Amino acid sequence: MTKEAHEILNKLLRGNKKYQKNCQEVFEDLKSGQSPKVTLLTCGDSRVPASIFGIDALNEIFTVKNIGNQIRISEGSLKYPILHLKTPIVIILGHTGCGAIKAATSDYRKEDDAIQRELIGLKNSILRAQHEIKKDVSDELLKQCMISEINVDHQIDKLLLDYNIKPKIENQEVVLIGMMFDIHDIYEKGCAKIFITNINGNRDVDKINTHPVLKLFSEKEDVVKRLT
Ligand SMILES: [Zn+2]
Incomplete structure (x- = not known):
């Protein structure tokens, strides 16, 4: 075992000690069950944790993660909080610089079998993108973000x-909200910003802006933006 693993585990267990001290009372209230308000499907990428929403995700966000934020490989896990915990908001969150998209658009025949099986699920999205992205995009990162x-x-x-x-x-x-998390400032409003790209299948920016789910948020123009 590497020295690094000892150090990491030590850090985790010490971290939980502190966490327990602060949160014991909170969990007394949570013994009876969970009541999240949001179902979140996002990429397994560690740069995209639920904490990007700036709130404590505890008992608020039911998070499902896999490579490339795909329904196909976590369908039951995603439908459980929607159908049984009745979260009114479902967010599908992609991100810039997604390794799964990059791998799925490359030759991955030598990749591990299980990883290959999950990358295959992105094929239809890639085919759809090839059809929908009309212009020639030479910037590889921008193309993958699209x-x-x-x-x-x-x-x-x-x-x-x-x-x-x-x-x-x-x-x-239930309202379905599509979002992109911009790690690379591709949307040109700074890094670490979330953009709304779809509401209930609607991709028209004007229609997204006028959707009632956004009525309390005054800076719509700042967060509703698409690359495609
Ligand atoms: Zn990713």
Whole structure:
């Protein structure tokens, strides 16, 4: 075992000691169960934790993570909080510089079998992006970010077709929100900013701006933006 592993585990266990001291009372209240308000599907990338929303995600955000934020490989985990915990908001969050998108657009035949199986799931998003991105994009990072954005659209469209989720959206019990987390300042408003790119399958920026779910947020122009 490397020395590094000892140090890391020590850091984690010491961290929990502090955490327990501060949070013991909170968990007394949580013994009876969880009541998150948000279901979040995002990439496994460690640069995209639920804490980017700037709130304590504890009992607020039910987080599902996998490479490339794909419904296909975590469908049950995603539907559980929507159908049983009844979270009114479902966020599909992609991000710039996604390693899964990069790998899925490259030759990954020598990759581990299990990883290959999960990358294959991004194929339809990539094909859709090839069809939708009309202009020639020479910047490779920008191109991958555009594919990530379309991958979020693709995941939302899948949920819109789901026989259990669809009626909830129609009855306005659930709203699906597509977002991109900008690690690389690709959207040109600074790093670490979240952008809304889709609401209930709608990708038109003007229509997103006027959606009632955004009525309390006054700086819509600042957060509603698309690359594609
Ligand atoms: Zn990623």
